[in-house]
Amino acid sequence: QVQLQESGPGLVKPSETLSLTCAVSGYSISSGYYWGWIRQPPGKGLEWIGSIYHSGSTYYNPSLKSRVTISVDTSKNQFSLKLSSVTAADTAVYYCARDPAMSPYYFDYWGQGTLVTVSS
Amino acid sequence: DIQMTQSPSTLSASVGDRVTITCRASQSISSWLAWYQQKPGKAPKLLIYKASSLESGVPSRFSGSGSGTEFTLTISSLQPDDFATYYCQQYNSYSLTFGGGTKVEIK
Numbered sequence: 065q066v067q068l069q070e071s072g073p074g075l076v077k078p079s080e081t082l083s084l085t086c087a088v089s090g091y092s093i094s095s096g097y098y099w100g101w102i103r104q105p106p107g108k109g110l111e112w113i114g115s116i117y118h119s120g121s122t123y124y125n126p127s128l129k130s131r132v133t134i135s136v137d138t139s140k141n142q143f144s145l146k147l148s149s150v151t152a153a154d155t156a157v158y159y160c161a162r163d164p165a166m167s168p169y170y171f172d173y174w175g176q177g178t179l180v181t182v183s184s
Numbered sequence: 185d186i187q188m189t190q191s192p193s194t195l196s197a198s199v200g201d202r203v204t205i206t207c208r209a210s211q212s213i214s215s216w217l218a219w220y221q222q223k224p225g226k227a228p229k230l231l232i233y234k235a236s237s238l239e240s241g242v243p244s245r246f247s248g249s250g251s252g253t254e255f256t257l258t259i260s261s262l263q264p265d266d267f268a269t270y271y272c273q274q275y276n277s278y279s280l281t282f283g284g285g286t287k288v289e290i291k
Contacts, residue, residue, distance in 0.1 A: 110228065110271055112280040123278045126185060159227055169275045170218035172239065174227035
């Protein structure tokens with residue numbers, strides 16, 4: 065059974081960098097597929113942040129592209145998100161998920177999500 | 185960017201009702217559409233992909249249809265476990281966007 069688990073600080077100060085990691089079990093990232101990050105501000109809808117292939121190829125949401133970096137570590141079977149220059153608008157539940165396709169498409173397995181609050 | 189518009193934003197229905205949710209894309213996305221169900225405090229759950237393909241393990245009362253710019257998610261007979269928020273999501277040109285969501289409430 066594929067499982068994903070997000071980890072990282074729950075509180076980040078404005079202007080700093082948000083960093084999260086998603087540990088994958090039950091499936092080897094090296095086997096393929098895309099892996100994505102999605103966020104959801106409290107009480108609001110879902111927003112795709114970006115996706116990464118096991119080889120390191122990335123695609124980002126154009127509205128966030130200048131601040132986002134997604135990387136993969138196949139040796140640890142995990143992938144990571146960095147979002148720089150955060151503001152209160154970046155407060156959200158952050159999900160990692162698997163995209164079972166050869167290009168960014170849809171997400172079949174999701175982590176439970178982690179709430180990140182941006183506040184001083 | 186392609187915008188996805190869901191309607192209605194809220195839907196009140198009773199157990200046993202047939203429910204239809206619509207999702208419209210601002211430009212053609214062929215059949216590159218997925219539907220998710222989300223319950224409070226939980227991650228979204230994939231229901232439908234490629235507009236009409238039912239994800240493994242999802243009850244057959246859920247179905248999807250459409251292509252181009254207009255899509256529908258239908259629940260043939262609403263069950264107590266189906267009260268939740270539903271999102272559509274498109275894929276086009278290596279960019280993904282979600283609809284605003286439809287909350288299905290108990291009437």
